[in-house]
Amino acid sequence: MIPRPGPKAKSCAIALLSALLIVGCASGSGKSKPGEAARILRDQRITRAQLEEASNAFADRYFTLMLSASERVMRDNKDINQCRIMNGLRLLGVSSMYDIATSPDTITQLVDQLVVVTLQNYFWVDSGRAQKIWGPRAQFLVENLRRAREDIWTIASRVFTDAQLEELDLSIATWWSRRGGTEFVAYVRFSEVSSVKGEALIERVRDGGGLLEPLDRATEQVENANLALDRSFFWAKRLPLFANWQIEALWYDMLIMPDTQRLLASVDTMSKAIEIVPERMKMLNGTITGAQDTARDLVDRIFHRVLVVLIVALSGVFIIMKWRASRKEAKS
Amino acid sequence: MIARLIFTTLALTAMDTGLPVQITGSTQKNSEIADSNSAQESGPVKSHAPIPKVPNAIADDLTKSPPELVSSQDTYSAEFSAMVELFPSYAPRAVPITGAMRIVGSDTMGPLLANIGISYQVVYPNAKINIEQGGSSKGISALKGGGCDMASVSRDLSTKEIDEISKATGKQVFVVPIARGAACVYVNADNPIVGFTKEQCNGLVSITHAMTEAPIMRWNELDSSSPLGSTFPIIYVPRMTSGTLQLFIDWCMPGEQITTISRFTESGPSSVVNACCAYQTAVGISGYANRQPRARCIALSNGAGQPFVTPTVTTICDGTYPLARTLNLVFVATDAQHIPEATIEFLRFTLSEDGQDLAAETGNIPMDANALPGFLGTPVKGIWR
Numbered sequence: 001m002i003p004r005p006g007p008k009a010k011s012c013a014i015a016l017l018s019a020l021l022i023v024g025c026a027s028g029s030g031k032s033k034p035g036e037a038a039r040i041l042r043d044q045r046i047t048r049a050q051l052e053e054a055s056n057a058f059a060d061r062y063f064t065l066m067l068s069a070s071e072r073v074m075r076d077n078k079d080i081n082q083c084r085i086m087n088g089l090r091l092l093g094v095s096s097m098y099d100i101a102t103s104p105d106t107i108t109q110l111v112d113q114l115v116v117v118t119l120q121n122y123f124w125v126d127s128g129r130a131q132k133i134w135g136p137r138a139q140f141l142v143e144n145l146r147r148a149r150e151d152i153w154t155i156a157s158r159v160f161t162d163a164q165l166e167e168l169d170l171s172i173a174t175w176w177s178r179r180g181g182t183e184f185v186a187y188v189r190f191s192e193v194s195s196v197k198g199e200a201l202i203e204r205v206r207d208g209g210g211l212l213e214p215l216d217r218a219t220e221q222v223e224n225a226n227l228a229l230d231r232s233f234f235w236a237k238r239l240p241l242f243a244n245w246q247i248e249a250l251w252y253d254m255l256i257m258p259d260t261q262r263l264l265a266s267v268d269t270m271s272k273a274i275e276i277v278p279e280r281m282k283m284l285n286g287t288i289t290g291a292q293d294t295a296r297d298l299v300d301r302i303f304h305r306v307l308v309v310l311i312v313a314l315s316g317v318f319i320i321m322k323w324r325a326s327r328k329e330a331k332s
Numbered sequence: 333m334i335a336r337l338i339f340t341t342l343a344l345t346a347m348d349t350g351l352p353v354q355i356t357g358s359t360q361k362n363s364e365i366a367d368s369n370s371a372q373e374s375g376p377v378k379s380h381a382p383i384p385k386v387p388n389a390i391a392d393d394l395t396k397s398p399p400e401l402v403s404s405q406d407t408y409s410a411e412f413s414a415m416v417e418l419f420p421s422y423a424p425r426a427v428p429i430t431g432a433m434r435i436v437g438s439d440t441m442g443p444l445l446a447n448i449g450i451s452y453q454v455v456y457p458n459a460k461i462n463i464e465q466g467g468s469s470k471g472i473s474a475l476k477g478g479g480c481d482m483a484s485v486s487r488d489l490s491t492k493e494i495d496e497i498s499k500a501t502g503k504q505v506f507v508v509p510i511a512r513g514a515a516c517v518y519v520n521a522d523n524p525i526v527g528f529t530k531e532q533c534n535g536l537v538s539i540t541h542a543m544t545e546a547p548i549m550r551w552n553e554l555d556s557s558s559p560l561g562s563t564f565p566i567i568y569v570p571r572m573t574s575g576t577l578q579l580f581i582d583w584c585m586p587g588e589q590i591t592t593i594s595r596f597t598e599s600g601p602s603s604v605v606n607a608c609c610a611y612q613t614a615v616g617i618s619g620y621a622n623r624q625p626r627a628r629c630i631a632l633s634n635g636a637g638q639p640f641v642t643p644t645v646t647t648i649c650d651g652t653y654p655l656a657r658t659l660n661l662v663f664v665a666t667d668a669q670h671i672p673e674a675t676i677e678f679l680r681f682t683l684s685e686d687g688q689d690l691a692a693e694t695g696n697i698p699m700d701a702n703a704l705p706g707f708l709g710t711p712v713k714g715i716w717r
Contacts, residue, residue, distance in 0.1 A: 122602075126609045126624035128521065139612075142626075146610035153599050162571075166439065166465035169600040174446040177694055 046158045048106050048223060054155045055109045056234055059101035062117070062148050063241065066090040069141035073134050082134055084252035086141075091245040092186040093120065098238050102231040104224055107159070107202050111168065111190040114156050117148045118172050119185040160205060167201055168194075411645060412692040418701035420711035422684035424455050429677050432460040437471020437484035438575050439601050440619035441659050444511060444694045445484055451690060452681050459674070465600070467573025475662060476500040481675065483662040486513065486575035486619065501664045506671070508705055509658035510682045511696035514643045515579040516629040516655065518608040518616040525555050527631030527640040530654070533584040536615065537567060539591045543584070547591070551613065560613055567595040568607040568616040576601065576619050579655055620648065621695030645697055659696060668707040680708055680716040 046054075070090045074083045093116075100112040124130045125145050130138035156165060171194040194201070435445055442465045449461030464480075471483030476497050485507075494505045517533070519525060528536070532554055535544035551560035569590065570577050581590065598604045604616040609626035616627070620643055623629055631640035632654050647653040661679065665671040681687050683705075688698040711717070 121606050121610075126602075126606055126626055128609075128625040131626070142610050146606060149603070149606065153603070157599075163464065163466060165599055166442075169439075169602070170442045170446055170463065170465050173443045173600070173602055174450075177443050177447060178450075 048220075051106050051110060051155075051159060052227060054158070055106065055113065056101050058113060058152055058155060059097045060238075061151060062097045062113075063094050063238070065144040065148050066094050069144040072140040073137045077137070080252060080255050082137075084249075084256055085133055087245055087248050087252055089124075091242060091249055094242050094245075096186040098235060102235040104228070104231075106227075107205055108190065110152075110156060110159060111202065114152050114168065115172060115188060115190045115193050116186060117145070117152045119176065119188055121145055121149045122176050123185045164201060164205065412698060415698040415701070416685055416688045416692060419683060419685045419688045419698070421715045422455070422681050422686055423715050423717055425677065428458060429456040429674050430458040431674060432462060433482070433674055433678060434462045434464070434480045435471075435482045435484055435661070436464045436466065436474040436480040438468045438486040438659065439465045439570060440486040440513065440574075440576055440621060441484040441511075442600075444621070444659070444691055444696055447690045447694055448682055448687055451686060452678060455681065456677075461678070467571055468575030468578065469573040472497065472662070475664065481663060481672075482678075485660045485662050487515075487579045487657050487660075489660070489662065497662070497664060503664035503666055504668075506663050506665060506668075506705075506707070508661045508663075508679055508683075509699055509703075510661055510679075510687070511659045511691040511699060512648055512656070513659050513696050514620040514648050514653055514656045515576045515583075516618060516620050516623070516643050517580075517632060518605055518614075518618055518623075518627045519630055520608055520610075520612045520614060521626045521628050522612055523558075523560065523628070525551075525558060525630060527633060527642070528554065529633045529638070530584045530635050533580070533632070534588075536565060537569075537580075537591055537595075537617075538585040538588040540588045542588060547593075549593075563613050564594050565615045566607075566611060566613050567591065568598055568604045568614055569595060570598055570601050570604055570618065572597075574601070575657075577617055579657055580617050583655055620697075623695060648697055649700075658699075671707060676708060679705075683708065684716055 067090070070086050073086045077083050096116055097113060100109050100116070103109055103112070125142050130142050130145075134141065153165070156168070160168065171190075175193040190202075435449075442463060445461075445463045449463055452461055453459055463484075468483075468485040468487055471480065471485055472489070472493055474480040475483040478501065489505075489507060494507075497505050517528060531543040532548060535541045535546070535548035536554070538547075541547045548554060549564060550562045551558040551565055552562055554565070572590075577590075581588070596607070598607065601618040601622045604618040605622045605624050605627045608614045608616040609624055620629065629643045631642040633640045634654050641647050641653045643653045643655070648656040661682070663671075663675055665675075683699065688701075691698050708716070
């Protein structure tokens with residue numbers, strides 16, 4: 001059995017390891033300078049390009065989440081209204097998200113995505129509205145909306161300090177508590193939620209008051225101009241992904257109209273009638289086959305009886321003839 | 333005779349074959365088909381009945397709130413109205429209040445104070461109320477360091493904390509309760525669990541689980557009949573500086589560390605409740621004001637054999653709910669005679685009919701109108717003057 005190191009041995013090992021680490025650090029980085037921690041922190045700051053990338057990636061992720069959730073809700077769902085609302089939700093949500101991702105300012109993109117997703121969670125998840133409309137089918141959507149919220153707040157935590165995140169959270173919560181329940185959340189933007197205070201927050205972050213790498217205004221403008229083309233391409237490439245949802249939206253809008261509903265009911269009846277025809281044919285076929293069998297059976301039985309009767313009759317005739325012959329013989 | 337015999341035989345044969353019976357059978361089948369056809373035909377007749385009108389714009393559906401969604405928790409009850417009406421009205425001062433006031437602290441109190449601040453700034457447009465969140469502990473630290481005018485604290489302050497603030501600032505500490513609430517344990521609305529005992533909370537959330545032999549890791553360890561079976565309860569908590577979490581810790585796991593297994597720290601109290609609304613296996617610790625229709629505040633018991641108490645207006649007001657609390661504004665002054673005018677006016681507004689109305693609207697419970705702090709003065713004919 002290998003003896004376990006005692007507490008003394010452990011503390012010696014820790015002391016040795018610490019000493020080695022200190023020596024290693026000292027030899028590697030030289031003399032520790034004041035503001036070293038700040039420099040490391042600054043180096044770890046997220047750049048605008050990274051943020052732009054994260055924002056685009058989030059838009060794609062949101063698209064995937066909504067696509068999979070809507071598939072669950074709409075697959076084999078015969079309730080046109082449920083499908084229509086789901087299609088509307090995904091269409092507006094995703095188009096809004098791509099609209100934000102291709103807007104000119106990177107920080108505004110992030111806070112706008114944050115606002116939309118958080119409000120969607122208030123509106124659809126917390127209130128139980130999703131379950132009310134889609135019943136048990138809503139669970140997947142609810143979970144995906146929550147995942148989107150987790151993702152976007154995680155991205156935001158790379159840009160904003162804890163205090164700034166709390167400020168954002170408070171702005172959204174306050175706005176919601178005053179306007180909650182009746183707003184068209186996919187197109188609410190941070191500027192509406194936070195007014196002047198929010199602008200100040202963005203300016204602070206832009207100037208390096210957050211975790212985002214500061215950039216002078218001129219460089220920022222040049223960067224934004226360069227990114228404009230990329231954003232157009234990004235938007236153009238994604239557009240076909242959900243363009244058919246727009247057509248579906250029109251289709252559902254048409255389907256839900258009362259006249260269309262009546263027409264559909266008639267078509268439904270007709271299609272049901274058409275569905276019945278082969279069944280009836282099958283049944284008729286069965287009846288004919290049954291009748292044929294019965295007739296065949298009947299003929300067989302009749303033939304059998306006739307044969308019996310003929311045999312009996314012939315036997316009778318034979319007996320009679322035999323009797324007459326024997327009588328003639330007796331007479332003669 | 334032979335012909336008669338043959339005829340009789342044929343007649344008997346025909347009867348034995350049961351031909352008429354077969355014919356009758358097929359007739360019956362045909363009648364069934366006819367019936368089923370008529371049944372099929374009667375379907376569309378029903379579907380031609382008037383179809384209820386459905387709004388054809390997506391926006392209508394996406395924005396309208398079905399009336400059934402308004403839960404009892406969200407309604408501004410008549411009980412609240414009666415409580416609010418007991419407070420004095422607020423009449424603005426002839427000389428308006430100006431200048432900024434910084435309030436730092438509780439996340440739970442954030443929306444309440446922000447709403448009060450907005451309304452207060454309508455009364456006094458030149459006054460500026462800055463609200464910062466970060467948790468009750470952050471507020472206390474800021475008050476100690478002179479970093480704010482008032483701290484918002486969503487729990488009772490310990491004597492030690494009051495002494496520390498007093499020592500750090502050299503002034504007297506004033507604690508003014510502005511609303512009532514509670515720390516609540518939330519689960520998903522579909523989760524049928526009735527409640528948790530103090531020991532169960534300890535086993536679930538504490539890393540050292542001093543009150544239970546083993547940590548509680550699965551739903552069926554909390555309730556053997558739980559439909560969630562052996563799935564893990566996922567715990568969502570606010571930041572460690574949160575007064576709500578501190579109150580919960582002080583109640584069921586004093587001096588112990590919070591578990592790191594299946595635990596997520598959320599950015600705010602509403603996010604904790606949102607997780608409980610979304611995930612069926614979630615357990616969240618958040619304030620009473622953050623309740624939502626898809627999350628349920630469960631009952632708590634002070635220990636095995638003790639009654640389970642659900643957080644309601646009654647149980648919070650009478651203190652029978654174990655985690656009932658007051659939401660406080662804390663500030664320092666040399667003495668009651670030297671409290672700044674701006675502070676006095678803000679507190680009067682908060683403890684007026686308007687302020688308490690906002691407290692109720694933001695999900696909190698109004699204070700007791702008969703327990704107003706003496707240093708605010710006495711309302712004249714039901715009006716703060």
